[in-house]
Every structure is written in structure tokens, then in C-alpha cells.
Amino acid sequence: MNGSPRQIDLLIQGGIILCMDAERRVLEGHCIAIDKGRILEICPDSADKYQPKQSINASDCIVMPGLINLHTHLAMTYFRGLADDLPLERWLNDYIWPLEARLLNRDFIYHAALHGAAEMIKNGITQINDMYFNMAAIADACTAAGLRAVIGEVVLDNGSSSPKKREFGSMVLEYRQRYADNPLIDFCLTPHSIYACSRDSLEQVVHASRKHNILLHMHLSETRSEVEQCQKERGCKPVQYLKEIGMLDCPAIYAHGIWLDEEEIDLLSGTPSSIAICTDSNLKLASGILPLASYLKKGINACFATDGVASNNNLDILAEMDCTAKLHKAITGDPCFLPAPQVLAMATVESARALGVERQRGSLEAGKDADICILSLNGVESQPLYNPYSQVVYNLGSKQVRDVVIQGEVVLRHGVLQKLDEAELLGFSRQYQNQIKAELKL
Ligand SMILES: [Zn+2]
Structure with a gap:
């Protein structure tokens, strides 16, 4: 020296x-x-x-x-404020899914993801866990913005059994290889939900996760009706179904987790599962309020997420922390529940643990x-x-x-x-807004 x-x-x-x-x-x-x-x-x-x-x-x-956002659909950012004040099923079936079927191409996904990435950064978020289509477009947008992301290609077959084996694991490995030199980007497996995936697909996803130790990211029990549907069509409650197909052994992040009963929470306890709490989205869609006190009592990791902009309508984890802490103090009747240091830990170190990267980030x-x-x-x-x-x-x-x-x-x-031109982002946003309005004849 x-x-x-x-x-x-x-x-x-x-x-x-x-x-x-x-x-x-x-x-x-x-x-x-x-x-x-x-x-x-x-x-x-x-x-x-x-x-x-x-x-x-x-x-x-x-x-x-930096804050970590545990459940996002970055490329839905151009759907902000579109068709608000509707039930989840109508919002998805009448607006989001038909629009996605007509509009989605690489350019749309890239620019919407870039817009979302800019918003994440402006809100102090340094890493997201994203589920959508076209992993390369999302990865390239996050790279351009300088945002860290775990990205998944959504598995969505609407319950119809897929006739051939799909190589979900190989796809993740291939993308990891393609972006091996990029320290910001990683990939995971993202089955949409129990109701939108066939048993066959979910079993293949579980197989891929076990074989290659890949993180899973899925929606779970967001609405009461999807729980009823699971019981009717699959003969058991959602978490019992996940146990039956072996998913509870896999490292996983489940978004929402609202309608789990105590028996299901017991099944999740002790597994490598985390819950992504999406308070704003759940309140706005009137989906319900998750049993957070029960999760934490049973040692289940629960961290914050915004969900997509279309159901939130922002990408603001600081707002989620504030709202969630206050809401659950009121629900438990206990002002000491979720003290501020614990809330910040949930948005940083505990989120990193949910992603399996607690040794690399989450703390300074x-x-x-x-x-x-x-x-x-x-x-x-x-x-x-x-x-x-x-x-x-x-x-x-x-x-x-x-x-x-x-x-x-x-x-x-x-x-x-520093890496993006905000005026240029606004220009693209106006252009796509006009295209969406024309599609919907607004
Ligand atoms: Zn979602």
C-alpha cells in the first residue's frame, strides 16, 4: 500500500x-x-x-x-388506465386478452417494457420479476434502461392439454446462455395460473424446475371464483393441487395468494415458496386482501409487488409498502404489526431471498x-x-x-x-395510445 x-x-x-x-x-x-x-x-x-x-x-x-418488485408485467404499461373499474374476469376477457391478441408484436412489447422500466427506475426499483411474452424484447428493454430483471415467458394454454412435450427448461437455459454476458438479466419459468394452464403443462414446468433448479413464478388464488373453479374442475383446493403435482418442492413466487385458507397456508409453510403481495392491484380489482398475518406467523416469506400497470395503475413499491403496512395494521387491529424496518426488509433483503439471490443483493x-x-x-x-x-x-x-x-x-x-430519453419515451407512448384507441374505437 x-x-x-x-x-x-x-x-x-x-x-x-x-x-x-x-x-x-x-x-x-x-x-x-x-x-x-x-x-x-x-x-x-x-x-x-x-x-x-x-x-x-x-x-x-x-x-x-434498491427496491425489488416481485411480480410485474412490464410490457402492459401501455394499458395504464384502460378499462378501469371492471371485475378481473371481464377486464381480462373483454379488453386485455383481445387487445394483446391483436396488438402484440416485438416493437409494442419492447417500447411498452422500456416505458415501464423507466418508471420502475424513477420509483427507486432496481430489480423486477416479470412475466409476459417475448422474453428477448423484455430483456433488451431492461438492458437499455439499465434495470435488473428476472424474466419469464408465460405458459398459457387455457386448460387445453398440450399434445406434445414442450421444452420449458431448455428454453430458459437457452436464454440464459444467450444473455450470459449480461449481469442484469436472468430467466425463470412462469406458468400463468392454475386456471390458465393444463395439468400437463404444469407438470412439465415442475419437471423442468426440478431438473435444472429454476425458479417458478405464477399467479395463485387471486379471486374467489378461481378457487371455486379449481375445486370443481380439479377436485381440490389450489395449494392442494400444487402439492399433488409436485410444485411445492420447487422454489417459487406466487403472486396474490389472497384466498388461501389455514390448511393451504400450512401446506405452503416450510416450502421454498414466497408470496408476492399486490395490495393496490387487489384493492382496485376488489379481488380481496391476503391473509398476511397468517403467512408471516407460519414463516412464509411475503414481499411487495405492483403487478402490471393495467391493474394498479402505477409501478410504485414505496406506495405498496405504505398502503400494505397500514391496511394490515387496521385488519389485525394492531398498530405494532409490520413495523417499518420489517416493511423495508420485505422490499429488499426478503425479496432477494424470494428470488434466491440474497447472497448477491438486497442489502448494502x-x-x-x-x-x-x-x-x-x-x-x-x-x-x-x-x-x-x-x-x-x-x-x-x-x-x-x-x-x-x-x-x-x-x-x-x-x-x-441517464440511459433513456424521457421525451422520446413519451412520443412512443402517444403513438401506441392512439393505436390502442383506434383498436377499441374509443
Ligand atoms: Zn399479474
Whole structure:
């Protein structure tokens, strides 16, 4: 060591750092040294230790791990506000699925996904878990935006038994190979739901997951009617059905999980399953409210998600955290339920655990990927500050998201997207909006 400063890619200085590590350290007067996409160290701030190519002054800010959105349909972003105030089945059958059948092509998916990726980043989200069509278009859009994503090609055969074996596992492996040099992108298996998939397809998905240890991502028990349908057509409750076909042995993220009874929650307990909580979407579609207290009591990992923009109508995890925490305090009648540090853990470390990447991200620690969200405290609406966790969960919103770093790259700086041109995104959005209006004769 000759004492000369070490050259690094990025240095974040100052602020209140919520590490979200095992000790839940909260640091002040520190800096985060970042090089080659990873956190090199978090140490007391010293002006001469590092010579960064780029630096961020985070004084008057909260610095925390980037938020993870555990269930999304990124390319549905152009359907925001379309056909609101309808039941889920009508919304899907009369609007979304017919429109998708007519409009979806690579360009539409790419541009809608790019628009959604920009919104995620502006909301402090650094990683998503996405389910849709055309994995390459989604992967390319996320890469262009600099957003980290796990992507799945939805398996959707509407219950009709598929005559031939489909190589779901090989497809994921082939895409992993294709994007092997891209640290932002990974792929998983995404059967849509019990009601939209044949038993044959689901068994093949389970086989592929077991054979190659691939994560599953699926909708589960979003509406009461799909539970009734499962009992009528398959002779058992949804989670019993998943157990029967072997899915409960696979690492899986189940979106919604509203209508599970205690017996089903017991079946999920102790399995490598996580629940993606989609509060806003569930409230808006009047689908119901998930039994979160029961999940947590039985040790089931539950984390936040926005679902697609079409049913939310935004991609805002900070809003989900606030709304979910308050809703479930009211439901349990317990203001101590879901304290703020636990809520932030669910949006960061616990989400990383759901994705099986808790060793790589979810907290700010040396050696982990540099996925970071910086929130401004520099405004009357953000002050005074006594507890940074409660400030994040109950007070700060997407408006305070100032800078976002993903894989060591600054993708949002002072609220401005660094890899995308927002005016250009708005131009494409207007163009596709007109096309959708013409299709629906609006
Ligand atoms: Zn969904």
C-alpha cells in the first residue's frame, strides 16, 4: 500500500445509510466505494482514500438498497388506465386478452417494457420479476434502461392439454446462455395460473424446475371464483393441487395468494415458496386482501409487488409498502404489526431471498452488487426526521427518489434518467395510445 488513492468507478458520500444487513446497521458519515458493479466497501468517509471516476454527494439523503418488485408485467404499461373499474374476469376477457391478441408484436412489447422500466427506475426499483411474452424484447428493454430483471415467458394454454412435450427448461437455459454476458438479466419459468394452464403443462414446468433448479413464478388464488373453479374442475383446493403435482418442492413466487385458507397456508409453510403481495392491484380489482398475518406467523416469506400497470395503475413499491403496512395494521387491529424496518426488509433483503439471490443483493454490504436507491430529505415534506425507516415507509414517495444505481451504474441522477430519453419515451407512448384507441374505437 503506497498511500495513493485507489481508482474506483463510483463513490457515494454521506447521507444516512440503511444497510439492511443482518445487524441492520444505520451509518452516518460513511461512504460507499463501488467498483466493477459491486460494493467494494462501506467505510468512514475520507476524502483521499479513493479516486472515483464518478461521485454522488448524498448528504441530506437516505441511501438504501434498491427496491425489488416481485411480480410485474412490464410490457402492459401501455394499458395504464384502460378499462378501469371492471371485475378481473371481464377486464381480462373483454379488453386485455383481445387487445394483446391483436396488438402484440416485438416493437409494442419492447417500447411498452422500456416505458415501464423507466418508471420502475424513477420509483427507486432496481430489480423486477416479470412475466409476459417475448422474453428477448423484455430483456433488451431492461438492458437499455439499465434495470435488473428476472424474466419469464408465460405458459398459457387455457386448460387445453398440450399434445406434445414442450421444452420449458431448455428454453430458459437457452436464454440464459444467450444473455450470459449480461449481469442484469436472468430467466425463470412462469406458468400463468392454475386456471390458465393444463395439468400437463404444469407438470412439465415442475419437471423442468426440478431438473435444472429454476425458479417458478405464477399467479395463485387471486379471486374467489378461481378457487371455486379449481375445486370443481380439479377436485381440490389450489395449494392442494400444487402439492399433488409436485410444485411445492420447487422454489417459487406466487403472486396474490389472497384466498388461501389455514390448511393451504400450512401446506405452503416450510416450502421454498414466497408470496408476492399486490395490495393496490387487489384493492382496485376488489379481488380481496391476503391473509398476511397468517403467512408471516407460519414463516412464509411475503414481499411487495405492483403487478402490471393495467391493474394498479402505477409501478410504485414505496406506495405498496405504505398502503400494505397500514391496511394490515387496521385488519389485525394492531398498530405494532409490520413495523417499518420489517416493511423495508420485505422490499429488499426478503425479496432477494424470494428470488434466491440474497447472497448477491438486497442489502448494502461489501461484495454485493451495487443496486442502490437514494432518497432526498431536502424538502419540508421530508422533515423533521427521527426514524429513517419510518420516514421511508410512511412518508417518502417516488417524488423523493433522487438517484438510482444498478450494477454500479448511475441510471437516475437528480431525477433524470441517464440511459433513456424521457421525451422520446413519451412520443412512443402517444403513438401506441392512439393505436390502442383506434383498436377499441374509443
Ligand atoms: Zn399479474
